[in-house]
Amino acid sequence: MSVAIRAENLSKKYILRHQPGKGRHRYVALRDVLAHRFTQLFKSSAQSNNGTHEEFWALKNVSFEIKPGEAVGIIGRNGAGKSTLLKLLSRITEPSEGQIELEGRIASLLEVGTGFHPELTGRENIFLNGAILGMTRAEIKRKFDEIVAFAEVEKFLDTPVKHFSSGMYTRLAFAVAAHLEPEILVVDEVLAVGDAAFQKKCLGKMQDVSKSEGRTVLFVSHNMEAIARLCTKCFYLAKGELQMTGAPSEAIKAYSEHSKQVSADVDLAKLPRAFESTAEAQLLRLRSLQNGQAAWCFEYGTPLEFSLEFSVSKPIDDPEIGYQLFSITGVQLASTTTFQSHRLGRLSSGKYSLKIKIQDLFLNPGTYTLGFSIGLGERNVDNVPGAAQIEILPTANSVEKRLDRIWAPLTPAAVFEINSI
Amino acid sequence: MSRLIIKAGQAERHYWADLWRYRELFYFLSWRDILVRYKQTAIGVLWALIRPILTIAIFTILFGKVAKLPSPIPYPIFVCAGVLPWQFFATAMAEASNSLVLNANMLSKIYFPRLIVPASAVIVAFVDLLISLVILAAMMAWYHVLPTWRLLALPLFTLLGLAAALAVGLWLSALNVKYRDFRYVIPFVVQFGFFVSPVGYSRDALHQKLGDTLLGRIVYDAYPLNPMDGVINGFRWSVGGGSGAPLDLNSVLISIGVVIVTMALGLSYFRATEKKFADII
Numbered sequence A: 001m002s003v004a005i006r007a008e009n010l011s012k013k014y015i016l017r018h019q020p021g022k023g024r025h026r027y028v029a030l031r032d033v034l035a036h037r038f039t040q041l042f043k044s045s046a047q048s049n050n051g052t053h054e055e056f057w058a059l060k061n062v063s064f065e066i067k068p069g070e071a072v073g074i075i076g077r078n079g080a081g082k083s084t085l086l087k088l089l090s091r092i093t094e095p096s097e098g099q100i101e102l103e104g105r106i107a108s109l110l111e112v113g114t115g116f117h118p119e120l121t122g123r124e125n126i127f128l129n130g131a132i133l134g135m136t137r138a139e140i141k142r143k144f145d146e147i148v149a150f151a152e153v154e155k156f157l158d159t160p161v162k163h164f165s166s167g168m169y170t171r172l173a174f175a176v177a178a179h180l181e182p183e184i185l186v187v188d189e190v191l192a193v194g195d196a197a198f199q200k201k202c203l204g205k206m207q208d209v210s211k212s213e214g215r216t217v218l219f220v221s222h223n224m225e226a227i228a229r230l231c232t233k234c235f236y237l238a239k240g241e242l243q244m245t246g247a248p249s250e251a252i253k254a255y256s257e258h259s260k261q262v263s264a265d266v267d268l269a270k271l272p273r274a275f276e277s278t279a280e281a282q283l284l285r286l287r288s289l290q291n292g293q294a295a296w297c298f299e300y301g302t303p304l305e306f307s308l309e310f311s312v313s314k315p316i317d318d319p320e321i322g323y324q325l326f327s328i329t330g331v332q333l334a335s336t337t338t339f340q341s342h343r344l345g346r347l348s349s350g351k352y353s354l355k356i357k358i359q360d361l362f363l364n365p366g367t368y369t370l371g372f373s374i375g376l377g378e379r380n381v382d383n384v385p386g387a388a389q390i391e392i393l394p395t396a397n398s399v400e401k402r403l404d405r406i407w408a409p410l411t412p413a414a415v416f417e418i419n420s421i
Numbered sequence B: 001m002s003r004l005i006i007k008a009g010q011a012e013r014h015y016w017a018d019l020w021r022y023r024e025l026f027y028f029l030s031w032r033d034i035l036v037r038y039k040q041t042a043i044g045v046l047w048a049l050i051r052p053i054l055t056i057a058i059f060t061i062l063f064g065k066v067a068k069l070p071s072p073i074p075y076p077i078f079v080c081a082g083v084l085p086w087q088f089f090a091t092a093m094a095e096a097s098n099s100l101v102l103n104a105n106m107l108s109k110i111y112f113p114r115l116i117v118p119a120s121a122v123i124v125a126f127v128d129l130l131i132s133l134v135i136l137a138a139m140m141a142w143y144h145v146l147p148t149w150r151l152l153a154l155p156l157f158t159l160l161g162l163a164a165a166l167a168v169g170l171w172l173s174a175l176n177v178k179y180r181d182f183r184y185v186i187p188f189v190v191q192f193g194f195f196v197s198p199v200g201y202s203r204d205a206l207h208q209k210l211g212d213t214l215l216g217r218i219v220y221d222a223y224p225l226n227p228m229d230g231v232i233n234g235f236r237w238s239v240g241g242g243s244g245a246p247l248d249l250n251s252v253l254i255s256i257g258v259v260i261v262t263m264a265l266g267l268s269y270f271r272a273t274e275k276k277f278a279d280i281i
Helices: A032-039 A083-089 A122-132 A137-151 A166-178 A196-212 A224-230 A248-259 B015-021 B021-038 B044-067 B073-102 B104-107 B117-144 B148-177 B182-196 B205-210 B214-225 B227-239 B247-278
Strands: A005-017 A053-066 A072-077 A096-105 A106-109 A185-186 A216-219 A233-238 A242-244 A264-266 A279-290 A297-299 A303-310 A320-329 A332-337 A350-358 A366-376 A381-391 B003-007
Touching: A005 A083, A032 B015, A053 A083, A053 A233, A053 A242, A072 A083, A072 A248, A072 A332, A083 A096, A083 A106, A122 A137, A122 A166, A122 B021, A137 A166, A166 A196, A166 B003, A196 A216, A196 A224, A216 A224, A224 A248, A233 A248, A242 A248, A279 A366, A279 A381, A303 A320, A303 A366, A320 A350, A320 B247, B015 B021, B015 B044, B015 B227, B021 B117, B044 B073, B044 B117, B073 B117, B073 B148, B073 B182, B104 B148, B104 B247, B117 B148, B148 B182, B148 B205, B148 B227, B148 B247, B214 B227, B214 B247, B227 B247
Parallel strands: A072 A216, A072 A233, A106 A185, A185 A216, A297 A381
Antiparallel strands: A005 A053, A005 A096, A096 B003, A233 A242, A264 A279, A279 A303, A303 A350, A320 A332, A320 A366, A366 A381
């Protein structure tokens, strides 16, 4: 037995449906299918196939081998296929092509607290969540005290988790997962939740699992330092393909080199919306106004400058256009709209370009997601939550992102004055 | 150490073994749904009694007293033995049909045999049925209907009802994942089924009223195709006591056949689509 996971030509295809004039529904209505069939009867076949279906390869011809006891980090930009790979390995969805061989029991942790029920107590949820993750009742009973101690929720065991603070909830959920004992553990970006102290504890636990207990670990993260510390090997994925396999330091280097070559222009019209957009206005393009070859990499402390293009189809009064800045885990960190700085007044129909300069933000080095939105009064008109991923590069002045220190995403200018009293 | 090969387009080889391995999850999901069902309700478990009691009362007044439908056993017991299995079937089927969509988050984050979800939803309705059997027992005592050895067959008919609910539930739950229209179909099936199942009347009474016309014969012959006809029939026969309602063995056998066919087709449809659930839910 020398291989824990072997993947051969692994591919996953999704069919994207584009319905003109409608938002993206993830499911179809029978009504629409029947209506479509019916209209097709009266159309020639060439006409009916008006490009409403598009194939999308989330993963393409990925082959690799992982030995037992290896800790493998998987890195890549959003949409590179990292999560798809984990979903295939953990059997949530089946591959379109290729095959996977797994040696040993696999447990996956793609989300913290899957199956937690708000009405159930902490104690009840431990058992439920354990069972969902594949533990037997005897196993959970044996580890119960350990789990409770790890989560630090002894006092609230018999309280419904809906009354838990989000920190307690996360701690409990991670604690259950951390006490799984599979031969292969698959983990998706879950360490990034909770406070710094708990993150450190989780990372330590992961280290134990791979180093001392000799289990195979696959770990997706945007936290390069965690990857470098935890992993013995690293996969770098881009556009569904495995770009390189190697030592974490090399893969991380290749990843950051590669992210510098991304085009400065983003076609927003094609990106998913947070909700169905209305017809009045639409976000079209986003361009980074950063000089230099790395369009989406900004040095710590420098202003973030963009130009946002949008179209207005009928005259609108005083739209509220703004940006939202998210951490890599989806926590919204900052947002400003035109209402706070410069009201736009009435816009007649046509195309516009809006320059946005975000300054004095002092975002710490790391990866963030930018979203943009247009609102009209109380209504949302258009919203692209994942417009661009930006990278903040460290400089001599920046605080280093260190896991063993309290870390926050922002270091705003603050005045400290000391007086003896 | 277990070895697993996942191949594109290949049916799961260890499917049934896996289902067995995940039996604790089945147990926990059922337990969760039972616990949650009556949490934060003022009268809790009493809900399982109130619905059938009210239905039985209305039926007794409308059909027993006003319409004076014929019945071989005291009419309230006759209705009770129809309402309990019907409400069990209706709840179980509706819960099973919505179960996959309700647990969408779990389906897209964790692997387990998906069959567990609709199956555990049926169990919740089963527990409700067990509770509501108290009503039946109370009524039998009130009308001095003594239980006979036939009562031993009651679990078998309950099982048949459970299988019928699961069979339909498998179909509807899988279809519901792909076409959300089916959530509108489910209440309709429940309402429609209530009238075409012999909840407040019997097939014989229907036959008498319709007479020996063509319509009467068609209705009479097609009636047992509804599996609940066999189940309700069996319930009445089991609890009817010595004088009892006769058992229409023919109808029961047809019901069993229909359930087996529906179940087999439902299972194969479910299994054929289950791997795509996480992609489309």
